[in-house]
Amino acid sequence: MSQFNLNSSYKAVVIGGSAGSFQGITKILSQLPKTFPLPIIMCLHRLKHVRNGFVEALSIKSVFPVVEPNDKEQIKKGGIYLAPSNYHMSVELGNYFAMSTEEMINNSRPAIDITLGTAAFVYREKLIGILLSGANRDGGMGMKHIKDKGGLTIVQEPSECMIDTMPKAAINLTKIDHVLKVDDIVSLINELDKYYR
Amino acid sequence: MIQDIDIADLKRITELIHSKYGYDFRNYAMSSFKRRMLRILEVKNLSIESLLKKLSESPVFINEFLDELTVNVTEMFRDPGFWRVIRDEIIPGILLNHKTFNIWHAGCSSGEEVISMAILLREMGIHNDVSLYATDLDTTILEKAKMASYPAKNMELNEKNYIRFEGKWTLKDYCKEENGKVTFDKGLLANVTFRKHDLVIGDVFNKFDLILCRNVMIYFNQTLQNEVLKKFHASLFKYGYLAIGSKESLIWCDVANRFLVVSNEEKVYKKIKD
Numbered sequence: 001m002s003q004f005n006l007n008s009s010y011k012a013v014v015i016g017g018s019a020g021s022f023q024g025i026t027k028i029l030s031q032l033p034k035t036f037p038l039p040i041i042m043c044l045h046r047l048k049h050v051r052n053g054f055v056e057a058l059s060i061k062s063v064f065p066v067v068e069p070n071d072k073e074q075i076k077k078g079g080i081y082l083a084p085s086n087y088h089m090s091v092e093l094g095n096y097f098a099m100s101t102e103e104m105i106n107n108s109r110p111a112i113d114i115t116l117g118t119a120a121f122v123y124r125e126k127l128i129g130i131l132l133s134g135a136n137r138d139g140g141m142g143m144k145h146i147k148d149k150g151g152l153t154i155v156q157e158p159s160e161c162m163i164d165t166m167p168k169a170a171i172n173l174t175k176i177d178h179v180l181k182v183d184d185i186v187s188l189i190n191e192l193d194k195y196y197r
Numbered sequence: 198m199i200q201d202i203d204i205a206d207l208k209r210i211t212e213l214i215h216s217k218y219g220y221d222f223r224n225y226a227m228s229s230f231k232r233r234m235l236r237i238l239e240v241k242n243l244s245i246e247s248l249l250k251k252l253s254e255s256p257v258f259i260n261e262f263l264d265e266l267t268v269n270v271t272e273m274f275r276d277p278g279f280w281r282v283i284r285d286e287i288i289p290g291i292l293l294n295h296k297t298f299n300i301w302h303a304g305c306s307s308g309e310e311v312i313s314m315a316i317l318l319r320e321m322g323i324h325n326d327v328s329l330y331a332t333d334l335d336t337t338i339l340e341k342a343k344m345a346s347y348p349a350k351n352m353e354l355n356e357k358n359y360i361r362f363e364g365k366w367t368l369k370d371y372c373k374e375e376n377g378k379v380t381f382d383k384g385l386l387a388n389v390t391f392r393k394h395d396l397v398i399g400d401v402f403n404k405f406d407l408i409l410c411r412n413v414m415i416y417f418n419q420t421l422q423n424e425v426l427k428k429f430h431a432s433l434f435k436y437g438y439l440a441i442g443s444k445e446s447l448i449w450c451d452v453a454n455r456f457l458v459v460s461n462e463e464k465v466y467k468k469i470k471d
Binding site: 049051068069070071072084086087088090091092093098099100101102103114118121 | 226227228229232233268270271275276278354357358361412414415416418419422442443444445446
């Protein structure tokens with residue numbers, strides 16, 4: 001039945017996105033299976049000095065509420081997490097988040113490379129990484145880390161992206177497993193869910 | 198460029214620093230600590246072995262090392278809404294009981310937050326009634342903080358924050374620009390005592406009505422955060438206030454039930470029990 005060759009060993013999904021990714025991300029969140037068992041960890045470029053509004057806007061569209069975790073907050077099954085504004089968000093061994101205010105990376109804080117890279121270190125081959133539309137190269141290295149650790153890598157089909165710099169950066173850095181339109185990413189997530197029943 | 202460091206190597210570094218210099222980074226949060234190490238290796242062009250050698254053979258290197266290790270990214274009036282709460286709720290609350298009081302900036306870095314507080318106090322007309330203590334474990338950055346001099350290019354962001362704080366004037370009124378640097382009026386620092394203090398191994402050294410420690414404990418693991426929060430509790434007068442970063446929390450720690458949440462949004466707590 002599968003076109004994606006999935007299984008039930010995955011522990012988490014990380015999603016990165018920037019300019020032009022809002023539509024894609026809300027489509028994914030609005031069509032999540034009601035029982036989706038994995039945490040979804042999102043790092044999206046956002047206005048650095050606007051703390052409120054974004055998580056609420058995503059929550060409205062999402063099947064489950066989206067939260068901006070506190071420092072050292074445990075990552076729960078089925079939780080949907082968004083990196084807060086003006087902080088880098090790391091995943092730590094022990095399955096919790098850590099925030100930091102280090103220098104910007106790729107002109108970004110939160111930087112997608114940090115969230116994806118630390119998640120790859122913790123979850124290794126049990127991680128699915130998804131990179132959507134974006135106007136800079138942030139996230140490319142993170143996707144390479146996921147691939148190098150044996151995780152599953154997916155980028156949005158560049159022709160569908162409002163700005164394709166970000167997925168293309170990942171494609172140039174590593175061998176991406178699936179290049180998909182957002183609708184197909186939604187199908188993949190729904191198919192994945194069936195393995196956990 | 199080195200791509201990654203083993204946990205075992207990080208351990209060797211923290212153990213060496215602890216045994217030789219007394220600084221204890223063993224309970225720092227892993228991923229940010231690792232990034233700092235990778236950064237030091239890159240900036241100083243060192244391998245792990247040469248870093249360990251340098252740390253064990255050259256005691257002057259430790260200050261340089263600490264300066265690179267600690268995260269010194271900060272801005273004036275970071276989270277303007279927080280500063281409005283301090284001005285409109287917290288300080289009026291302190292003034293109900295005391296005409297003069299003490300503030301501690303724990304982990305003050307290059308001093309932007311201290312200057313922000315001094316400006317706030319001056320605009321409230323109580324600058325001379327407040328003693329500020331600004332501490333950091335990094336002596337290099339403390340010297341910088343004393344200069345109150347910052348790159349002019351940072352001022353656009355600082356000024357934006359100040360506008361959203363709804364200050365009385367503009368930041369330009371408090372500083373002079375020269376050769377790409379702005380230097381703040383030294384009078385602002387007249388009541389500030391700068392001193393070296395390490396939150397991890399340092400003692401309780403004074404009592405305060407307000408402690409600010411924002412985005413410092415995020416670099417610690419929960420065990421260490423818990424210990425440091427006990428020190429803050431012991432350093433506060435009863436009914437004194439503790440302010441932490443917007444993504445930090447103390448609901449889980451041992452002293453949580455001795456504090457009351459004053460602002461959940463801006464993370465300000467009040468000590469209600471000794």
